[in-house]
Amino acid sequence: MTPPFVMLLTMGVLFACGAYLMLDRSLTRVLLGFLLFGNGANILIVLTGGRAGRPPITDGKDLSTDGMSDPLPHALVLTAIVITFAMTAFLLALIYRSWRLVRRENIDDDLEDIRVAVTKGRGSQEEAGTGVDQEDTEFGDEAENPVPGAPDVDRDGTPAERDSALDHEAALDDEAEPAHAAGGADGPAPEPGAAPEPGVGRDSDSASGSQERGESL
Amino acid sequence: MSIAALVPLPVVLPLLGAGFTLLFAGRVRLQNAVTVGTLTAVLAIGIVLLVGVDSGGTQVVAVGGWQLPFGIALVVDRLSALMLVVSTIVTLGVLLYAVGQEMADTSRETPVSVFNPAYLILCAGVANAFIAGDLFNLYVGFEMLLAASYVLLTLGATADRIRVGATYIVISLVSSLVFLVAIALVYAATGTVNMAQLSQRLDQLPADVQLILHIALLLGFGIKAAVFPLSFWLPDSYPTAPAPVTAVFAGLLTKVGIYAIIRTETVIFIASNLRVPLLVVAGLTMIVGILGAIAQTEIKRMLSFTLVSHIGYLLFGVAMGTVAGLAAALFYTVHHIIVQTALFLAVGLVEQRAGTTSTRRLGGLALLSPLLAVLFFVPGLNFSGIPPFSGFIGKVALFQAGAEGGDWLNYALIAAGALTSLLTLYVIGRTWNLAFWRDPDQVEEPTPELVDEMAHLRESRSRQQALRRRAEKHAGEQGRPVPEAPIASAIDTVPQQAAPARLPLTMVLPTAAMVAVSVALTVFAGPLWALSTRAAENLHNPGAYAEQVLGPDAVEAPDNGSGQVIEDAQRGGSDG
Numbered sequence: 001m002t003p004p005f006v007m008l009l010t011m012g013v014l015f016a017c018g019a020y021l022m023l024d025r026s027l028t029r030v031l032l033g034f035l036l037f038g039n040g041a042n043i044l045i046v047l048t049g050g051r052a053g054r055p056p057i058t059d060g061k062d063l064s065t066d067g068m069s070d071p072l073p074h075a076l077v078l079t080a081i082v083i084t085f086a087m088t089a090f091l092l093a094l095i096y097r098s099w100r101l102v103r104r105e106n107i108d109d110d111l112e113d114i115r116v117a118v119t120k121g122r123g124s125q126e127e128a129g130t131g132v133d134q135e136d137t138e139f140g141d142e143a144e145n146p147v148p149g150a151p152d153v154d155r156d157g158t159p160a161e162r163d164s165a166l167d168h169e170a171a172l173d174d175e176a177e178p179a180h181a182a183g184g185a186d187g188p189a190p191e192p193g194a195a196p197e198p199g200v201g202r203d204s205d206s207a208s209g210s211q212e213r214g215e216s217l
Numbered sequence: 218m219s220i221a222a223l224v225p226l227p228v229v230l231p232l233l234g235a236g237f238t239l240l241f242a243g244r245v246r247l248q249n250a251v252t253v254g255t256l257t258a259v260l261a262i263g264i265v266l267l268v269g270v271d272s273g274g275t276q277v278v279a280v281g282g283w284q285l286p287f288g289i290a291l292v293v294d295r296l297s298a299l300m301l302v303v304s305t306i307v308t309l310g311v312l313l314y315a316v317g318q319e320m321a322d323t324s325r326e327t328p329v330s331v332f333n334p335a336y337l338i339l340c341a342g343v344a345n346a347f348i349a350g351d352l353f354n355l356y357v358g359f360e361m362l363l364a365a366s367y368v369l370l371t372l373g374a375t376a377d378r379i380r381v382g383a384t385y386i387v388i389s390l391v392s393s394l395v396f397l398v399a400i401a402l403v404y405a406a407t408g409t410v411n412m413a414q415l416s417q418r419l420d421q422l423p424a425d426v427q428l429i430l431h432i433a434l435l436l437g438f439g440i441k442a443a444v445f446p447l448s449f450w451l452p453d454s455y456p457t458a459p460a461p462v463t464a465v466f467a468g469l470l471t472k473v474g475i476y477a478i479i480r481t482e483t484v485i486f487i488a489s490n491l492r493v494p495l496l497v498v499a500g501l502t503m504i505v506g507i508l509g510a511i512a513q514t515e516i517k518r519m520l521s522f523t524l525v526s527h528i529g530y531l532l533f534g535v536a537m538g539t540v541a542g543l544a545a546a547l548f549y550t551v552h553h554i555i556v557q558t559a560l561f562l563a564v565g566l567v568e569q570r571a572g573t574t575s576t577r578r579l580g581g582l583a584l585l586s587p588l589l590a591v592l593f594f595v596p597g598l599n600f601s602g603i604p605p606f607s608g609f610i611g612k613v614a615l616f617q618a619g620a621e622g623g624d625w626l627n628y629a630l631i632a633a634g635a636l637t638s639l640l641t642l643y644v645i646g647r648t649w650n651l652a653f654w655r656d657p658d659q660v661e662e663p664t665p666e667l668v669d670e671m672a673h674l675r676e677s678r679s680r681q682q683a684l685r686r687r688a689e690k691h692a693g694e695q696g697r698p699v700p701e702a703p704i705a706s707a708i709d710t711v712p713q714q715a716a717p718a719r720l721p722l723t724m725v726l727p728t729a730a731m732v733a734v735s736v737a738l739t740v741f742a743g744p745l746w747a748l749s750t751r752a753a754e755n756l757h758n759p760g761a762y763a764e765q766v767l768g769p770d771a772v773e774a775p776d777n778g779s780g781q782v783i784e785d786a787q788r789g790g791s792d793g
Contacts, residue, residue, distance in 0.1 A: 022391065027383055034390050041397045048405040073404065076353055080397055083360045087390060090367055094383060101376045107383050110453040116512050 003047045011047070014040030027095045027105040031088065038084040042077050049073035220269035221276045224291050227259050227266075227301055227344035235337035242330040249316045252333045256312060256340065260305040267298040271748065275755075275765040277350070285767055286414055290350030292766055295752035296547065297347045300476055303551050304347070307468045307558050308340050310731045314562055315461035317723025318569070331368060339365035339465070346473050350766060352400050352410040352485075355477060359396065359441065363389045366470060369462045370454065377457050385454035388440060392447075396437030403430050412484050413766035416759045420488035431486045438481065442474025444532060445502035448525045452509065455524075456517035460565025463517065467524050468558035472550055475531050482535055483543065483756040493626065495536035500630050503529030503637040510644045516564050516574040516652065519644060520557070523600070526637055527553055533630050534615050541618035543753035548746055549611035552599075552738055556608065559596040559731040566592065566728055567652065570720055571667060576648060578664050581657035581671060589720060590653050592728050596735050597649060601642035607738040612638055614746070 014036045021033025054069035062068065098105045234255035241247045270276055270293055280289040293301070315332070342362025349355040367389070371382035404410055406426055407418040419427055436447070443451040451471070455463050482495075506526025513519040531553065534546025566589050568574050571582065583590040599606035616634060619627040657663065657671045738745060755761070 022387070027387075030387050034387075034394070037394050038397075041394055041401060044398060044401040045404070048401055070408075072410075073401075076400075076404070076410075079353070079357065083357075083393075086364065087393075090364070091386065091390075094371065094379060094386065097374050098379045098383065101374075101379060107387065108380055110381075110384075112456075112513075112515060112518055113453070116514070 004052065007043060007047055011040050011043040014043065025106045025108075027091070027098065027107060030107070031091050031095065034091070035084070035088060038080070042080055042084075045073050045077045045080060219276075220266060220273070221278050223262050223266055223269075224276050224278045224293050224348060225280070226262050227305070227348065228341050230255050230259055230262075231337040231341035231344065235334040235341070238333040238337060245319065245330070248330070248333045249319075252312055252337060253309070253316070255337060256305060256309040259340065259344070260302070260309055263298065263302040263305050266293055267295075267302050270295055270298045271751065275762070277766050286409065286411055289354055290411060290413070290766055291348045291354075292350035292412075292762075293348050294762070294765075295748065295755050296476075296479065299547065299551065299748060299752055300347045300472070301344060303554050304343050304469050304472075305340070306734060307554055307731075308336070308343070308465060310727050310734070311461045311465040311468075311558060311562070312336060313730075314464070314565070314724055314727035315459075317721060317727060318459075318461065318565070332372065335365045335368040336465075338362075339369065343469055343473055347476060351412055352403060352415070355480075356393070356396055356400060359473070359477075360393060362470065362473065363393065366466060370458045370466070372459055372462065381454045381457045384450055388450040388454075392437050392440035395433065395440070399430065399433035399437055402433060406430060411766070412480065413763040415485045416487060416763050419486060424488075427486065427488065428491075431481070431491060434481050434485070435478065435491070438474050438477040439498075440474075441471070442478060442532075443471050443525050443528055444474075445498055445505055445525075445529070448502065448506065448528070451525055452513075452518055452521040455521045456515060460561065460568060464558045464561035464565065467521065467561050468554045471524065471528055472531075472554050475528065475535070475550060478532070479535050479543070479546070479756065482538065484759050484762050487759050490538070492536055492538055495532060496626050496630055499529045499532035499536055500633040501529075502526065502532060503633050507637045507640040507644065511640065514576050516567065516576060516648055517561070519648060520560055520564060523641055523644060524557055526641070527557075527600075529637065530612070530615055530634060533634065534618065537618055537622055537627070539618060539622060540750065540753045540757050541621055542615070543756055544746070544750040545611065545614035545618045547749040547752055548607075548614055548742075551745065551749070552607040552611045552735075555731065555735045555738060556596050556600050559728065559735050560593070560600060562728040562731055563589070563593040563596065566720060566724060569724060572664055575662075576651040577661045578667070579652035580655050580660035580663065580667065581653075583653040584657075585670060585674065586720060588725065592725070592732055593653065594649065595732050597645040599735055599739070601645045602638045603642070605739060607735070607742055610739070610742050610746070 018033045018035070018037025018040055021029045021036065024030060024033070049070040049072070051069070054067065056069050056071040056074060058068045095105045234251050237251050238248045241251065266276070275292060275294040277285070277293075278291040279285045280291060283289070315336075339362050342358050342360070342365060344358075345361060346355055346358030349358050367382065367386050370385055371378045400410060403415065403419075406422055407415060409415060409418065419430070422430075440447045440450075455466055458466065482491075503526050506522050506524075506529065510519045510522035510526060513522060530549050531546050534542045534549060537543075564574055567579070567582065570586055570589060571579055573579065599608045602608040602612045612634065616631045619631045619634075657667060660667070
């Protein structure tokens with residue numbers, strides 16, 4: 001049995017895109033990556049069932065691989081789809097909760113790792129995986145006092161919108177700001193950092209940091 | 218009634234119980250009663266199964282009455298039954314501890330109504346993984362326990378738990394996807410997911426295909442079992458959860474991964490042998506894990522690193538592939554599940570008592586609470602492998618099995634194991650010295666509670682001494698021996714200012730019970746070792762496994778080409 005080339009290609013592309021997206025720090029992208037990767041796996045399972053177009057239930061006359069399609073992979077893939085669906089729902093809830101709590105949904109470095117690295121060795125912050133924004137990983141602080149122009153804003157494709165939501169004062173004071181931001185997000189591929197950011201003027205360090213990281217994506 | 222009828226119950230009962238506890242949401246006492254009752258019943262069933270399987274042989278149930286290679290098989294052999302009993306002991310003990318904590322905590326930070334159902338589903342998932350007779354059912358078991366563990370880990374959904382929960386969940390999802398892809402590949406290559414059939418068909422495949430499938434499966438299980446290069450998620454995510462959740466995760470979840478690896482190595486892939494890479498990985502797991510533990514100041518994180526490190530011992534035993542090695546690995550698994558859980562429960566008590574688990578903030582706990590000190594010290598010694606405890610017996614058995622194999626790699630692993638054991642002793646000893654033994658004045662960042670309590674203790678001591686001195690002086694003048702009773706009563710009248718926090722008995726008792734079980738492992742090491750050896754002999758004879766599951770006449774002719782096998786399977790699949 002040779003599986004159809006188009007399906008194989010689709011599967012490969014799904015796996016590749018899924019794996020790539022799952023490497024991101026943004027949980028939303030991880031979720032999308034998980035969905036793509038899961039669907040790649042589902043296609044793989046379906047492909048094991050034999051060629052397309054054969055009936056799964058037959059009258060029993062032709063039980064060879066030409067006469068019927070293997071029903072077991074279809075049962076397996078149904079289970080897998082249901083499980084993926086449940087996990088997606090949970091992950092979405094988690095992302096929403098994270099967003100409600102701290103206005104961001106990135107996967108952060110482990111605080112204790114950073115602490116151990118800082119106390120035990122000299123100049124080992126880089127080793128702990130903390131770059132410029134080591135202070136930003138303090139979740140509690142951010143919950144109370146969201147950082148204007150936090151570095152994750154333009155990594156999800158909706159840069160200025162999130163930025164304005166981050167900055168309570170800007171959103172409250174300037175009603176035109178969200179509309180402006182939405183206009184920026186409508187563009188086909190918003191240049192990271194190019195969209196008008198209220199945070200740029202105030203915190204040039206973190207803005208430039210985010211720009212660098214945005215371009216490296 | 219044959220005991221085979223009991224086989225599905227360890228999965229069905231907790232699921233039913235979870236449904237009932239959901240119905241009783243908000244009525245905490247009723248929920249707790251249902252959960253405790255369910256797990257007690259599962260424990261009883263597990264013991265009956267263990268005894269029955271040990272004497273009467275492997276029990277096989279075809280779910281729904283579908284003829285066996287095609288239906289879902291539930292298989293309980295000695296290994297499954299043993300793991301079922303041990304895991305239920307742990308889940309029951311931890312549940313009682315959690316109930317005790319719930320009753321002790323006046324301020325409830327977590328929505329308790331979701332704890333019981335999630336916990337029961339976790340138990341059902343663990344049991345399902347242990348009794349699964351086919352790979353896909355194993356996957357479903359994993360997903361059940363993982364989904365429940367996501368809920369338990371993010372209980373209360375505080376910012377910290379969401380942060381670590383995200384890491385844990387993403388890693389677990391990736392491991393599940395890898396597992397799923399591996400299952401699909403295995404099915405594509407062999408046309409079956411039944412483990413008994415796989416053990417017959419996989420060795421007819423070309424060696425490189427076998428290797429790919431083998432590695433794909435091991436990758437999925439390796440993430441779950443926290444084997445070295447795939448273990449970095451564990452110390453980040455476990456310590457933030459509530460103490461009972463951490464205890465049950467540390468005790469059980471990684472061991473389910475180890476169980477899956479044992480099945481993979483012994484039943485599924487017989488011909489494909491990854492002994493050398495597995496041994497290397499086992500050694501690295503031990504060493505890297507324990508080095509991580511040395512750097513920690515949080516006791517919970519330190520224990521999480523030692524957990525990773527001791528997974529290496531289990532993998533060492535499995536990788537050797539001999540009966541002695543497997544038996545030692547099984548014995549060590551049982552020991553490790555119980556002792557690791559007991560240690561985490563004891564640390565939960567430390568947190569309850571002192572408000573922190575950082576060794577930079579703790580000191581003098583042995584003085585403040587001798588009972589707590591004993592509850593930490595005994596499993597600590599056991600864990601470090603001090604004779605005569607079961608940790609020592611397990612390690613000796615592992616090293617003996619390694620020395621029987623006799624090549625340099627085994628000896629290197631034995632050296633790594635001995636070094637890890639010493640470093641574990643160092644880590645546990647240091648924790649003991651810092652948190653329990655040292656003078657509270659030397660604490661770097663003492664908590665206010667600790668300072669108050671020590672001051673209070675000192676004051677009552679100095680008063681006690683002053684009273685005693687006065688009494689001695691008085692007695693000396695009178696020329697009489699010092700009476701004891703009046704002094705005691707005088708001490709009792711010392712005004713109790715700021716009554717110190719006491720350990721709730723409802724939490725101490727389950728911890729003490731778990732410590733007692735860990736000591737019992739030492740006392741009953743002989744029967745347990747005999748049982749592990751019998752289970753290992755079972756595992757070492759995969760032909761017998763296939764015969765028991767599929768029936769004696771189902772053993773396939775070995776000269777089939779692989780293509781022929783697939784066609785057979787697909788033709789057979791239509792019959793079912």
